[in-house]
Amino acid sequence: MVPEFINEAYDVAVIGAGHAGCEAALACARLGQKTIVFMVSTDTIAMMPCNPNIGGTSKGHLVRELDALGGEMGVNIDKTFIQSKMLNESKGPAVHSLRAQADKQKYSAEMRRTMENTDNLTLKQAEVADLLWEDASDGKKQVTGVKTVSGGIYPAKCVILCSGVYLNARCIFGEVSQQTGPNGLPRATHLSDSLIAAGLELYRFKTGTPARIDKRTIDFSKMEEQFGDEKLVPFSFTNRPEDIAREQQSCWLAYTNAETHKIIRDNIHRSPLFSGEIHGTGPRYCPSIEDKVVRFADKERHQIFIEPEGDYTNEMYLSGMSSSLPEEVQIKMYRTIPGMEHANVVRNAYAIEYDCLNPMQLYHSLESKEIHGFFSAGQANGSSGYEEAAAQGIIAGINAARKLQGKEPVIPDRSQAYIGVLIDDLVTKETHEPYRMMTSRAEYRLLLRQDNADLRLTEIGYEVGLISEDRYQKFLQKKQLIEKEQERVCSVAFGASGKIQDFLKEHNSQELRTGTSLEELIRRPELSYEMLAPMDPNRPDLPQDVVEQVEINIKYAGYLQRQEQQVAHFKKLENRRIPDEVDYNQITSLRLEARQKLSQIRPVNVGQASRISGVSPADISVLLVYLESFQKQKG
Numbered sequence: 131m132v133p134e135f136i137n138e139a140y141d142v143a144v145i146g147a148g149h150a151g152c153e154a155a156l157a158c159a160r161l162g163q164k165t166i167v168f169m170v171s172t173d174t175i176a177m178m179p180c181n182p183n184i185g186g187t188s189k190g191h192l193v194r195e196l197d198a199l200g201g202e203m204g205v206n207i208d209k210t211f212i213q214s215k216m217l218n219e220s221k222g223p224a225v226h227s228l229r230a231q232a233d234k235q236k237y238s239a240e241m242r243r244t245m246e247n248t249d250n251l252t253l254k255q256a257e258v259a260d261l262l263w264e265d266a267s268d269g270k271k272q273v274t275g276v277k278t279v280s281g282g283i284y285p286a287k288c289v290i291l292c293s294g295v296y297l298n299a300r301c302i303f304g305e306v307s308q309q310t311g312p313n314g315l316p317r318a319t320h321l322s323d324s325l326i327a328a329g330l331e332l333y334r335f336k337t338g339t340p341a342r343i344d345k346r347t348i349d350f351s352k353m354e355e356q357f358g359d360e361k362l363v364p365f366s367f368t369n370r371p372e373d374i375a376r377e378q379q380s381c382w383l384a385y386t387n388a389e390t391h392k393i394i395r396d397n398i399h400r401s402p403l404f405s406g407e408i409h410g411t412g413p414r415y416c417p418s419i420e421d422k423v424v425r426f427a428d429k430e431r432h433q434i435f436i437e438p439e440g441d442y443t444n445e446m447y448l449s450g451m452s453s454s455l456p457e458e459v460q461i462k463m464y465r466t467i468p469g470m471e472h473a474n475v476v477r478n479a480y481a482i483e484y485d486c487l488n489p490m491q492l493y494h495s496l497e498s499k500e501i502h503g504f505f506s507a508g509q510a511n512g513s514s515g516y517e518e519a520a521a522q523g524i525i526a527g528i529n530a531a532r533k534l535q536g537k538e539p540v541i542p543d544r545s546q547a548y549i550g551v552l553i554d555d556l557v558t559k560e561t562h563e564p565y566r567m568m569t570s571r572a573e574y575r576l577l578l579r580q581d582n583a584d585l586r587l588t589e590i591g592y593e594v595g596l597i598s599e600d601r602y603q604k605f606l607q608k609k610q611l612i613e614k615e616q617e618r619v620c621s622v623a624f625g626a627s628g629k630i631q632d633f634l635k636e637h638n639s640q641e642l643r644t645g646t647s648l649e650e651l652i653r654r655p656e657l658s659y660e661m662l663a664p665m666d667p668n669r670p671d672l673p674q675d676v677v678e679q680v681e682i683n684i685k686y687a688g689y690l691q692r693q694e695q696q697v698a699h700f701k702k703l704e705n706r707r708i709p710d711e712v713d714y715n716q717i718t719s720l721r722l723e724a725r726q727k728l729s730q731i732r733p734v735n736v737g738q739a740s741r742i743s744g745v746s747p748a749d750i751s752v753l754l755v756y757l758e759s760f761q762k763q764k765g
Contacts, residue, residue, distance in 0.1 A: 143286035150508025150523035151292035157527030159251035176241035179312035190227035198587035200596025204365035233440035259320035297485035304456025352469035454481035495539035514564035622648035703737035
């Protein structure tokens with residue numbers, strides 16, 4: 131038995147230094163808490179074991195919200211991207227999403243540099259073997275620290291689990307099964323048993339990553355070149371487009387074909403996904419290539435994006451082609467794709483199984499319902515993706531610090547942020563597969579756009595203490611400029627004169643019969659704020675982000691007002707608190723399933739109760755009647 135020894139005490143111990151762990155640790159340290167972050171290897175700090183990019187559909191929203199709260203991911207990707215692109219620009223602004231291809235080595239190195247130079251933050255390469263706790267006076271548990279495999283005990287007032295996919299990890303391809311974490315790094319072999327012993331329920335999930343191909347062995351002339359945007363949009367609201375301007379690398383688009391699919395079908399019995407070798411549940415919205423071929427048998431081809439992993443490597447990532455087929459099958463499969471006939475595989479694709487928590491054991495603050503001071507964030511909560519992990523990480527970090535400061539937790543709700551949607555879905559809805567953020571999950575996505583994340587959340591970041599005074603003053607100035615320009619636009623009037631009529635005719639817009647305002651003209655689908663500049667000689671010179679907000683607020687005013695009304699109704703249910711002492715088993719008018727689900731999840735308000743799977747609108751009506759009676763009895 132390894133002898134134990136007591137190490138230095140900390141306010142917060144963070145287990146894991148992936149994207150969740152980095153944000154959690156930085157938030158705690160920046161808020162004045164003495165913080166230590168553990169990792170199985172310093173090479174895992176902000177590592178990108180799968181796709182080397184940040185953002186994408188809905189995920190870009192999360193990163194910009196994270197930045198508005200004072201997080202680091204947006205700042206870091208602005209320093210290290212090699213291609214940047216705004217997705218869905220042909221659609222409305224609610225689904226515009228920023229995505230940047232990262233130099234994965236630079237990204238990790240820059241985040242490590244930030245972590246190493248942050249006050250109150252200690253980095254420690256060590257595997258945490260045990261969560262330490264003692265019985266609390268309320269019958270629950272109180273976390274007291276962690277213990278490493280070397281016997282080191284680190285007392286801590288709060289512990290944040292950010293273990294990613296390392297808990298009991300297993301990498302599998304074909305008949306090969308390796309007891310490792312991603313990229314052949316050590317896995318965490320002891321902590322799962324300790325979490326179970328503390329009364330926590332674990333799931334077994336699965337994810338996967340594609341192969342990496344040597345760039346020198348690819349014929350790009352047979353592929354479609356994909357360029358980055360000329361007009362750059364930063365992830366961080368602290369940057370301007372000119373601050374991040376640089377030469378960008380190209381990505382490439384290729385397709386599978388009938389021969390590719392035949393090789394996959396002929397060897398499907400050797401895929402551990404189909405042979406029964408893998409027991410963990412995989413992500414529905416990021417299937418492997420063999421899964422795609424089986425599930426979408428009618429499709430003649432599937433898109434593959436060939437993406438560079440950095441400026442100083444020849445490794446190319448095959449986005450959309452994750453696999454767990456045997457090595458020799460993978461090689462044959464890749465070489466059927468035009469341009470990859472002579473491709474050399476640097477790293478095989480593989481699937482990875484890992485343990486994670488049932489997130490329904492957590493409050494919205496991401497603190498455990500049964501262990502005081504124990505928080506959890508990221509893939510350890512059953513989510514997938516770097517962005518989902520980082521978003522949870524900053525909330526767990528903020529709330530651990532606020533708990534130690536004696537303050538109420540910060541809990542963005544579904545009408546405030548995609549982060550609120552993400553966390554509410556995790557802790558309220560049963561997650562039987564890795565959770566991925568999508569715009570369709572956000573009911574109020576017209577209000578929760580990536581372009582206005584700072585307007586929604588900077589106030590919260592400032593109140594928490596993660597937004598500096600200088601940044602806050604610049605934010606207030608931006609708000610003022612938007613408000614003043616909207617007022618001015620409403621006051622600019624046009625008569626039915628020859629000049630405006632000629633302009634409208636030139637732009638295929640209906641001519642005026644009576645006078646109108648600049649605001650009304652901007653609302654026309656075929657016109658815009660920018661297009662109307664020649665008709666508006668007194669227009670002030672404004673930053674592009676201010677112009678963007680003015681245009682969106684005016685052009686979509688009717689839709690935004692309707693959604694704000696929906697939010698007002700949502701808030702009524704969210705504000706109907708449910709006392710902790712309510713015993714749902716005593717509400718006999720509730721259906722049995724509703725009683726069981728409500729007792730298990732213990733929703734904090736009626737809004738959350740209404741979103742629980744198995745709780746019907748009729749059950750909510752019964753609950754509302756009961757709460758009225760309950761409150762009267764309490765006086």
